[in-house]
Amino acid sequence: MKPYVQYSAQERAQEYAALCKRREEYQNLGLKLNMARGKPGTEQLDIVSDLMTVLQTPRDCIDEGIDVRNYGELTGIPSAKRLFAELLGTKPEEILVGGNASLNLMYDLIAKAYTHGLLHSQRPWSQEKEICFLCPAPGYDRHFKVSESFGMKLITIAMTDDGPDMDAVEEAVKNPAVKGMWCVPKYANPDGIIYSEETENRIAALRPAAPDFALMWDNAYCIHEFFGEFVPFRDMLTLCRENGNADMVYEFASTSKITLPGAGVSCMAASAANQKYIESLLTMQIISYDKVNQLRHVRYLKDKETTLQLMKEHAKVLAPKFAAVLDALDSEIAPLEIARWTRPNGGYFVSLNAMEGTAKRTLALCRETGVVMTPAGATFPYGIDPADSNIRIAPTLPPVAELKQAMEVFCLCLRIAALEKLGV
Amino acid sequence: MKPYVQYSAQERAQEYAALCKRREEYQNLGLKLNMARGKPGTEQLDIVSDLMTVLQTPRDCIDEGIDVRNYGELTGIPSAKRLFAELLGTKPEEILVGGNASLNLMYDLIAKAYTHGLLHSQRPWSQEKEICFLCPAPGYDRHFKVSESFGMKLITIAMTDDGPDMDAVEEAVKNPAVKGMWCVPKYANPDGIIYSEETENRIAALRPAAPDFALMWDNAYCIHEFFGEFVPFRDMLTLCRENGNADMVYEFASTSKITLPGAGVSCMAASAANQKYIESLLTMQIISYDKVNQLRHVRYLKDKETTLQLMKEHAKVLAPKFAAVLDALDSEIAPLEIARWTRPNGGYFVSLNAMEGTAKRTLALCRETGVVMTPAGATFPYGIDPADSNIRIAPTLPPVAELKQAMEVFCLCLRIAALEKLGV
Numbered sequence: 001m002k003p004y005v006q007y008s009a010q011e012r013a014q015e016y017a018a019l020c021k022r023r024e025e026y027q028n029l030g031l032k033l034n035m036a037r038g039k040p041g042t043e044q045l046d047i048v049s050d051l052m053t054v055l056q057t058p059r060d061c062i063d064e065g066i067d068v069r070n071y072g073e074l075t076g077i078p079s080a081k082r083l084f085a086e087l088l089g090t091k092p093e094e095i096l097v098g099g100n101a102s103l104n105l106m107y108d109l110i111a112k113a114y115t116h117g118l119l120h121s122q123r124p125w126s127q128e129k130e131i132c133f134l135c136p137a138p139g140y141d142r143h144f145k146v147s148e149s150f151g152m153k154l155i156t157i158a159m160t161d162d163g164p165d166m167d168a169v170e171e172a173v174k175n176p177a178v179k180g181m182w183c184v185p186k187y188a189n190p191d192g193i194i195y196s197e198e199t200e201n202r203i204a205a206l207r208p209a210a211p212d213f214a215l216m217w218d219n220a221y222c223i224h225e226f227f228g229e230f231v232p233f234r235d236m237l238t239l240c241r242e243n244g245n246a247d248m249v250y251e252f253a254s255t256s257k258i259t260l261p262g263a264g265v266s267c268m269a270a271s272a273a274n275q276k277y278i279e280s281l282l283t284m285q286i287i288s289y290d291k292v293n294q295l296r297h298v299r300y301l302k303d304k305e306t307t308l309q310l311m312k313e314h315a316k317v318l319a320p321k322f323a324a325v326l327d328a329l330d331s332e333i334a335p336l337e338i339a340r341w342t343r344p345n346g347g348y349f350v351s352l353n354a355m356e357g358t359a360k361r362t363l364a365l366c367r368e369t370g371v372v373m374t375p376a377g378a379t380f381p382y383g384i385d386p387a388d389s390n391i392r393i394a395p396t397l398p399p400v401a402e403l404k405q406a407m408e409v410f411c412l413c414l415r416i417a418a419l420e421k422l423g424v
Numbered sequence: 425m426k427p428y429v430q431y432s433a434q435e436r437a438q439e440y441a442a443l444c445k446r447r448e449e450y451q452n453l454g455l456k457l458n459m460a461r462g463k464p465g466t467e468q469l470d471i472v473s474d475l476m477t478v479l480q481t482p483r484d485c486i487d488e489g490i491d492v493r494n495y496g497e498l499t500g501i502p503s504a505k506r507l508f509a510e511l512l513g514t515k516p517e518e519i520l521v522g523g524n525a526s527l528n529l530m531y532d533l534i535a536k537a538y539t540h541g542l543l544h545s546q547r548p549w550s551q552e553k554e555i556c557f558l559c560p561a562p563g564y565d566r567h568f569k570v571s572e573s574f575g576m577k578l579i580t581i582a583m584t585d586d587g588p589d590m591d592a593v594e595e596a597v598k599n600p601a602v603k604g605m606w607c608v609p610k611y612a613n614p615d616g617i618i619y620s621e622e623t624e625n626r627i628a629a630l631r632p633a634a635p636d637f638a639l640m641w642d643n644a645y646c647i648h649e650f651f652g653e654f655v656p657f658r659d660m661l662t663l664c665r666e667n668g669n670a671d672m673v674y675e676f677a678s679t680s681k682i683t684l685p686g687a688g689v690s691c692m693a694a695s696a697a698n699q700k701y702i703e704s705l706l707t708m709q710i711i712s713y714d715k716v717n718q719l720r721h722v723r724y725l726k727d728k729e730t731t732l733q734l735m736k737e738h739a740k741v742l743a744p745k746f747a748a749v750l751d752a753l754d755s756e757i758a759p760l761e762i763a764r765w766t767r768p769n770g771g772y773f774v775s776l777n778a779m780e781g782t783a784k785r786t787l788a789l790c791r792e793t794g795v796v797m798t799p800a801g802a803t804f805p806y807g808i809d810p811a812d813s814n815i816r817i818a819p820t821l822p823p824v825a826e827l828k829q830a831m832e833v834f835c836l837c838l839r840i841a842a843l844e845k846l847g848v
Contacts, residue, residue: 037495042482045493049482052716058466058473069469069684071461099523100714107709115538115550115574126539126550142708149708150539260493263716284566284573285531290524290714292476292687 003337004418016424019416023369026409031370033406038189038348039397040261043317048259048310054299055292063298068291075279076267080294084267086304087223088253089235094269096278099289102254102266106216107146109250109268112281113179113214114150119247119277121212125150125179134172134181136164138351138379138390140189143182143218147381154381157181159188163195166202173208180214186233187221190351190379190392192344194231204239206248215240217251223311224257225346226318230308237269246271255297257314257348258307265290265297321395321403325350328407338418341393350393351379358417359388365413371406425759428842440848443840447793450833455794457830462613462772463821464685467741472683472734478723479716487722492715499703500691504718508691510728511647512677513659518693520702523713526678526690530640531570533674533692536705537603537638538574543671543701545636549574549603558596558605560588562775562803562814564613567606567642571805578805581605583612587619590626597632604638610657611645614775614803614816616768618655628663630672639664641675647735648681649770650742654732661693670695679721681738681772682731689714689721745819745827749774752831762842765817774817775803782841783812789837795830 007015055061061069063079075081076097085092098105109118117124125131132153135144139159147154155172158165164183172178183203185195195203203215217236225231240249247270255264270278301307326343329352333339341352354362359376366373374392377385393410395403431439479485485493487503499505500521509516522529533542541548549555556577559568563583571578579596582589588607596602607627609619619627627639641660649655664673671694679688694702725731750767753776757763765776778786783800790797798816801809817834819827 039495042491042494045485045491046482049485049493052479052485053477055476058470061469061473061476067466067469069473069686070466071463071680071685101710101712104710111535111539115535124550126548142711145708149705256495260716261495262493262712263714281573284569286525286528287566288525288686290687290717292684293714293717 001335003335004422005337007422009423012419012422012424016416016419019412019419023365023409023412023416026369026412029370031405031409033371033402033409034397035394035403035406036372036374037397038257038394040257041317041397041399044314045260047313047317051259051296051300054296061292061295063295066291068295071287073291074283074286074288075275076289077291077294077298079298080265083298083301083303084253084269087307088219088251088269089233090237090251090269093272094237094275096268096270096275097289097294098266098268100262100264100266100293102218102220102252102256103142105266105268106143106218106252109214109278110146110150112278113212116281118212118214119274128177130177132175132178134164134169134178135381136181136183137381138190138392139182140184140218141374141378141383143216144381147182156381159191159193161193163188163193163199166199170202170206173206173210173213176209178208179210179212180216182216182218184218184220185236186219186231187224187344187347189220189347190349192342192347192349192351200234200236200239204236204243204245206245208248213248215249217249219251219253221257221347222253223308224348225311226315226322227345230311231345237271241271247274250274255301258310259297259300263293265294318396320400322350324400324403325393325395325407328404328411332411333414336415336418339414348394348396350395352391352393353389354391354414355418355421356387356389358414358421359385359391361417361420362391362413365416366410369409369413371409373410427759427761428846429761431846433847436843436846436848440840440843443836443843447789447833447836447840450793450836453794455829455833457795457826457833458821459818459827459830460796460798461821462681462818464681465741465821465823468738469684471737471741475683475720475724478720485716485719487719490715492719495711497715498707498710498712499699500713501715501718501722503722504689507722507725507727508677508693511731512643512675512693513657514661514675514693517696518661518699520692520694520699521713521718522690522692524686524688524690524717526642526644526676526680526692527566529690529692530567530642530676533638533702534570534574536702537636540705542636542638543698552601554601556599556602558588558593558602559805560605560607561805562614562809562816563606564608564642565798565802565807567640568805571606580805583615583617585617587612587617587623590623594626594630597630597634597637600633602632603634603636604640606640606642608642608644609660610643610655611648611768611771613644613771614773614814616766616771616773616775624658624660624663628660628667628669630669632672637672639673641673643675643677645681645771646677647732648772649735650739650746651769654735655769661695665695671698674698679725682734683721683724687717689718742820744824746774748824748827749817749819749831752828752835756835757838760839760842763838772818772820774819776815776817777813778815778838779842779845780811780813782838782845783809783815785841785844786815786837789840790834793833793837795833797834
């Protein structure tokens, strides 16, 4: 094996014919493999299903004098606030405990910015001529889609190995129409990198022209290591406060990939002033979130130490899956020099950059061969990757055997697309 | 006992002195009684707490091939759609199953109208000069507060024994700025009346000038009888469709007062076209609602028949409480002719109209005596009851003994306020 660029035209033609034949064989198997989304696999769900039985009797439902079965405690039960505060390194009074989806909390915050304005807004965003949002890319497709859905102008910020390109960010926030930025600071979706200390310092010290600039700090993978030990992270609320930006940051997290994705608990951490303002709007919207489920999680996860132990159990399931992806890429793709990819220690993705102009073709070939992956371009604003290069690999859902097969198909398709690009 | 208006000045003064003395005695007891909100009591929560243990194992979580523990099924699991469809008399494809709060679904719909517009909106409501909403009053305070929070102009519609004053409604909807109406068609909050067949027919046949008029049909008490047998109701979606208004109605319901108020399941019923449109927006907002809890409810409630049986158990708890309220009013207040009140067979409230100008004073006296009730005016737009007369009694939370005591205090305060009004 040698790099494809060193292949002669004849070698490429031979290789292409051989690969197409192999792909045809896979096609005949009628595979149905899915690496499209960051979904935990069944084995992980089974690990945590005792969650469902921690509350059995009416007496179990009394928590520090609160009957969690009834209405009340709009912003969450105190014990759940303490649990999330410990996990995130914030204060309990900075925590709003929500329903089962942190995406919903993020969407709601943006929606409120549009309908009511945020704490420091001069007017609701719906009354502004233009709203721009910074989108470090590749990034999480659903973040970008929230912004797009509200008609924002999405501004692409390049991702580096340290996080968003801060020169570009610092320049962009001089425009008062730039109202916020999406960030996944630890094990970024999809790159899997952790923002560097300097990047975080520069983010916390931003001086946006917009008084209501919203730093959407989606700490989705804050304790989600699958290789190695837990990597501590700094509390962004404190960092922003120390930089005179106490009300700039909204941090989000959830137990979707700690307990059950369909039935977890989410939270938003923000300054006490922000919490007070949000609560004043939230009181029109909901009487209380599901406190029974909040208490289930408090009793099940207990504290940070117990939760980190549980994450080790998840890691045991996830590590072989990520290893299978990297092994396949290392052996099948690396020598050909047709792609680069990340080697994260946590999160839910491997991000691969194929030869420019081959991502869409690769994934079309995969789809035809029965392997569904995140659509090419999804990791960029408006779903358009200018280089048509980035591919997000989500290896967590399929069992290892299926995953290996899916990766065989993927590597095959990646090679075929590269050869077509080089000319066959 | 005779009507207060027939009392001489001296009789009034004597009566007043005696009542004030009795109130002072109550004040010395340091009571803490709450009839402020439609909250189920602990006995009701205990009845349904087996809900928490119906799902025990991973295998229990597979429903018609769907693992409810994982992401997916944005609009709800099919079995939950069928359950709500059976309860409401709609089709399963007309049901969106949401999180734990129907208020949240209502708020979200209004928020989406503002940020994106509804199916037939010409533009998002945030871009309209004025949005008006019809508020049959007395009505549910939180409905009005949602509208108020979005800056709508609230238009009061008088409530009759048959529902909203339809002459006024038909006139009001000729204004294209009138974008919707709040309704609680069965056991209206707080009056406890059921909309008459003619009223429902006229609502379904409305010809609003606004193409995106939203009939907010909050069927919160659709199966919530506490006296007598279940009273069938008509499917408003069908009625509207038959009148060429298929997309005008959004019906809401929840299990908050069937199972657990803090941890139930909500739903929105709407035309297939509306559902398709809402889903296209919802997909940006949330990956899925809590399907584990949806399945818990399906397994626990089973079907309409079983659910109506359960409502009989609730009725056994609630009937004595409503009887206690009515008995107190019948014996203590009726002969004095200082108030009128409703005698509902279901729902969560008794609505009382005191002598004009005495509601606020009555409730201030109650509060000083340790009995908290829904603030006077809350049942009217902007929290202002022009007659200062309507008082919402919510007897469900306190145990019967406490409730009787609270009603003694309430009757005392009502009488004191009436005497003050008549002159003492």
